[in-house]
Amino acid sequence: MMHLKKKIFYLGFTLNQNNMNKLLNLYFLIAVVSINAQVTYIQGGGTLDDWAHLKKYEKDNMEIKGIDDPNRVVFMGNSITEGWLYFNKSFFIENPFINRGIGGQTTPQMLIRFKPDVVNLNPKAVVILAGINDIAGNTGPVTIENIAENIFSMAEIALANNIEVFICSVLPAADFPWSPGKNPAEKVIKLNSLLKDYCNKNKLTYVDYYSAMDNGKGGLKVPEHTAADDLVHPNKAGYAVMEGVILKALNN
Numbered sequence: 030m031m032h033l034k035k036k037i038f039y040l041g042f043t044l045n046q047n048n049m050n051k052l053l054n055l056y057f058l059i060a061v062v063s064i065n066a067q068v069t070y071i072q073g074g075g076t077l078d079d080w081a082h083l084k085k086y087e088k089d090n091m092e093i094k095g096i097d098d099p100n101r102v103v104f105m106g107n108s109i110t111e112g113w114l115y116f117n118k119s120f121f122i123e124n125p126f127i128n129r130g131i132g133g134q135t136t137p138q139m140l141i142r143f144k145p146d147v148v149n150l151n152p153k154a155v156v157i158l159a160g161i162n163d164i165a166g167n168t169g170p171v172t173i174e175n176i177a178e179n180i181f182s183m184a185e186i187a188l189a190n191n192i193e194v195f196i197c198s199v200l201p202a203a204d205f206p207w208s209p210g211k212n213p214a215e216k217v218i219k220l221n222s223l224l225k226d227y228c229n230k231n232k233l234t235y236v237d238y239y240s241a242m243d244n245g246k247g248g249l250k251v252p253e254h255t256a257a258d259d260l261v262h263p264n265k266a267g268y269a270v271m272e273g274v275i276l277k278a279l280n281n
Contacts, residue, residue: 072167073107073134081141082131093127093150100125102279103147105139105183106158108132109200109262116268127152135168136160136179143183147192154193156236156275157183160224161199161261164216165208173216177223184233195278196224198239203248203260214247236278241270 075082102125104110110130114121121128129146131138136159147155162168163176184194198221202213221239228235242254242263249255254267263271 072162073131073138075138081138082134083142083145085131086129086142086146090145090150097151098125099153101127101150101152102154102156103127103129103150103152104156104158105143105147106130106156107134107139107162109161110158112262113268113271116263116265117272120268120272133162133167134159135163135171136176136183137168140179140182143186147183148186148190152192154195154279155183155187156195156197156279158197158199158236158238159183160220161202161213161217164199164202164213164220165205165211167208173219173223176220177227180224181227184227184231193234195234195236195275196228197236197275198224200238200261200263201243201247201249203244203246205261206259218247234278234281236275238271238274241274242267 071077071080073082074085104113104121104126107130110128111132113130114128120126127150129142131142139157139159157180159180160176163171163179164173180196184196187194199217202217205211205213217239225235225237227233242249244250249260249263249267251257251260252264254263254270255261256264
């Protein structure tokens with residue numbers, strides 16, 4: 030008789046403000062049944078056979094590659110980037126922007142999929158927003174320095190392919206509902222400092238979401254920019270702030 034093993038994974042996708050927020054207020058909590066441990070699902074929606082979830086955008090990427098757009102900008106990220114589509118899809122439709130966020134993902138997963146999801150789309154620029162799920166430990170322990178180096182590697186791959194790079198600050202975070210007790214506020218500040226220094230030294234654009242959204246204590250403003258039971262993901266107003274910041278950076 031088959032032995033069933035149930036494994037529950039939190040994908041860190043907690044978008045829950047008002048009507049659309051409820052659609053996303055699942056943390057993308059997925060209960061996965063693994064038969065005889067033959068298939069194991071991991072953070073970011075992948076499997077052991079596709080750890081970085083390359084298949085998620087595989088079909089869409091094939092279609093986009095056939096369309097030439099000299100102003101294309103790819104947004105690489107996690108659930109904060111992916112969730113942007115749910116709150117303001119028109120931001121990506123009305124602009125030459127491609128969303129390549131995957132909820133729950135960490136920087137090593139993004140690094141693996143950077144070529145197919147960014148470089149192969151031949152964009153003019155890439156906007157990288159990553160690191161918060163690494164701090165949460167979604168795919169295991171990692172140092173702040175290693176997180177930064179993964180982001181630096183993505184930037185260097187882009188530059189080697191003549192893609193302009195915009196590295197974003199990690200958003201403030203007071204705690205993680207799916208992984209409480211990590212005390213992320215100071216870690217976010219340290220990571221952002223490394224990212225900003227790298228941008229300054231390499232003449233890249235550092236996109237400072239953090240300063241515009243910090244509550245003064247290292248967290249997102251509640252309820253202005255996130256819900257009290259979320260603390261990580263922006264609400265509609267929070268995304269509006271981000272849109273103003275990134276559009277200013279891109280236009281400069």
